[in-house]
Amino acid sequence: MAYFLGLVVALAAFWLGMSGHNTPLILSLGGISLIITCILAYRLDIIDREGSPYVRLVGFLLYFPWLAKEIVKANISVIRACVKADLDIAPALVKVKTVCKSDLAKVTFANSITLTPGTVTVEIEGDKLLVHGLYEQDSQPEAFVEMDQRSARAIDGKGAAA
């Protein structure tokens, strides 16, 4: 039920943000489209943890500022690598083990790695991620431990990242 309510609220907020019209006709059309979307989502059986992840929104909102800080830090080093007169990089492939349990947490962790410039998730197998990094010294498995634990805590909830 919480997933369903989250979906309704998110769709309504999205619709209001997109349209901006307040006349009864347009609003009722929006309401009808919302109902149809909910019926379709129910028929598709996607109103679950992954289809409507809004219950974890608070955890994610706490996680995002930290991620933004990491992105800025990584951006600076990659920008420096791009504009340096001498090309000076040391690419490496590393295997990273994750503590994330659910698929959603793994996706969040892998997306966080990819979103940070200088590291790209190449492949996921079980709880191991194959990560390609631009600098060998920056992409050792230990460098991802904090991001791993934070994304696990944000999505899987407290106690998951023991």
Next chain:
Amino acid sequence: MAEVFSDILGYWEIVRFPLGALMCFGGAILCLIGTVGVLRFPDIYTRLHAASITDTSGAALVLIGMMLISPGWLVISKLFAICVFIFLTSPTASHALANAAHTAGVQPIIGRVGTSEADGGDA
């Protein structure tokens, strides 16, 4: 107190346009740097790293700059939605590219790469 508040709002109205323009310009510069990186780096995996500058900081700066310039909340909410979707989809696209290259058997260049080394052409 109300006067001070309206003063701040007035200053903000003056300041936000140059600030937004400056941020858009900064984002454009970062996109340019990302493009330079794409051209300079040796293989597909390292080029993806350069492209992710354009994805993250370049796009974010341009969008925030446009939010500062925008006339109302409606435009801001749309730009915010664009921002969210870019941040959700661009790593997925990067991962799809990297995974495709990996599955196809493209071997990444490992170890130190200097300027003297010729650019590999497998991207």
